[in-house]
Amino acid sequence: MSWFTVDDDDDDVPYGEYADHEVRQRPNPKANRPRTKRRPEHSDAVTGMVTAVDRGRYTALIPGDARSSERTVLAARARELRNTAIVIGDRVHLVGDVSGDEGSLARIVGLDDRTTLLRRSADDSDRLERVMVANAEQMLIVVAAANPEPRVRLVDRYLVAAYDAGMQPLLCITKTDLASPDSFLENFAALEVPVFRSAPGAWPLEEIREALAGKTTVFVGHSGVGKSTLINALVPDADRAVGHVNEVTGRGRHTSSSSVALRVATLGAEGGESGWVVDTPGVRSFGLGHVTNDGILRGFTDLVPYLDECPRGCTHTSDAPDCELDAAIADGRLDAIGAQRVESLRRLLS
Numbered sequence: 001m002s003w004f005t006v007d008d009d010d011d012d013v014p015y016g017e018y019a020d021h022e023v024r025q026r027p028n029p030k031a032n033r034p035r036t037k038r039r040p041e042h043s044d045a046v047t048g049m050v051t052a053v054d055r056g057r058y059t060a061l062i063p064g065d066a067r068s069s070e071r072t073v074l075a076a077r078a079r080e081l082r083n084t085a086i087v088i089g090d091r092v093h094l095v096g097d098v099s100g101d102e103g104s105l106a107r108i109v110g111l112d113d114r115t116t117l118l119r120r121s122a123d124d125s126d127r128l129e130r131v132m133v134a135n136a137e138q139m140l141i142v143v144a145a146a147n148p149e150p151r152v153r154l155v156d157r158y159l160v161a162a163y164d165a166g167m168q169p170l171l172c173i174t175k176t177d178l179a180s181p182d183s184f185l186e187n188f189a190a191l192e193v194p195v196f197r198s199a200p201g202a203w204p205l206e207e208i209r210e211a212l213a214g215k216t217t218v219f220v221g222h223s224g225v226g227k228s229t230l231i232n233a234l235v236p237d238a239d240r241a242v243g244h245v246n247e248v249t250g251r252g253r254h255t256s257s258s259s260v261a262l263r264v265a266t267l268g269a270e271g272g273e274s275g276w277v278v279d280t281p282g283v284r285s286f287g288l289g290h291v292t293n294d295g296i297l298r299g300f301t302d303l304v305p306y307l308d309e310c311p312r313g314c315t316h317t318s319d320a321p322d323c324e325l326d327a328a329i330a331d332g333r334l335d336a337i338g339a340q341r342v343e344s345l346r347r348l349l350s
């Protein structure tokens with residue numbers, strides 16, 4: 001599919017394509033009746049969370065209430081929303097047959113404003129952005145200690161995407177049975193990013209579950225890092241396909257293909273908060289063409305007091321003249337950890 005085509009079944013349309021989330025009023029088909037009143041605003045609509053998207057069909061979970069229990073419904077979007085990106089995590093307004101019964105099809109007529117929005121572009125020069133996941137609070141970046149080799153730049157990119165989306169990043173380093181991740185992790189030591197270490201037979205499942213409780217967390221990672229293995233361990237009935245890493249290239253095949261949200265039981269949360277894991281297996285590239293430097297700076301609130309002192313239009317990169325970050329390092333206002341933070345920021349800005 002071309003990055004530039006938008007058709008009705010496009011599950012991943014550019015964010016800029018739509019202005020409002022609500023269905024527009026249709027003209028009154030009976031012209032002899034005066035249009036004095038607005039059509040009812042779907043006051044009977046129920047709200048559900050999108051947990052899967054597949055070729056123009058949306059699976060949404062409607063929470064239980066006094067009248068009915070929790071149920072999953074299949075829905076299509078209303079014609080008026082055909083240029084609206086609806087993605088996993090969206091809270092959608094559903095009308096029509098919302099019974100969830102076999103063969104039933106509900107209709108999505110609107111969606112709530114999003115609290116966060118994970119986006120990407122095809123590559124860094126592409127400003128056309130794609131909406132990936134809505135309303136997720138966290139991003140768990142899965143990276144292997146070896147096979148495939150960890151790459152700092154790739155993690156930097158995920159971090160930018162997370163900060164830009166307004167999401168808290170978490171880091172899970174897998175395959176620690178194959179290599180020590182310590183020197184790799186030094187690159188991120190100064191960031192306030194929780195780190196989990198994982199190896200077969202030593203899964204940090206309880207720690208991760210605790211971090212997931214009550215939140216929606218998008219799992220991202222290069223193919224072959226063991227993301228599916230981890231998700232299957234966290235969500236026993238997830239059944240995410242586990243691929244095989246090519247011994248020569250260290251690359252995995254993307255064996256699981258569609259994005260889903262999966263509920264994770266969290267221990268000690270009896271009837272209480274569970275978490276949601278969003279698996280995005282098809283995402284190979286993570287273009288950041290849509291991310292502004294402001295989006296990156298958002299992740300570095302600890303440096304803001306210095307950035308505020310910079311000359312107007314300062315780019316804050318290492319070649320920027322009179323950048324206050326350099327002054328603060330030179331006179332000790334920023335200590336060794338602070339200097340590493342500056343280095344991380346500059347790596348992301350460059």
Ligand SMILES: Nc1nc2c(ncn2[C@@H]2O[C@H](COP(=O)(O)OP(=O)(O)OP(=O)(O)O)[C@@H](O)[C@H]2O)c(=O)[nH]1
Pocket residue numbers: 174175176177178198199200221222223224225226227228229230241242243244245252253254255256281
């Ligand atoms: N040695 C070792 N192998 C692991 C570990 N975790 C996963 N693997 C293996 O790594 C391979 C790839 O695992 P997957 O879970 O399919 O990786 P993935 O990140 O989901 O990859 P895609 O499905 O291609 O996106 C499989 O052969 C796993 O058994 C680990 O901690 N240590």
Ligand SMILES: [Zn+2]
Pocket residue numbers: 307310311314315316317320322323324325
């Ligand atoms: Zn500066």
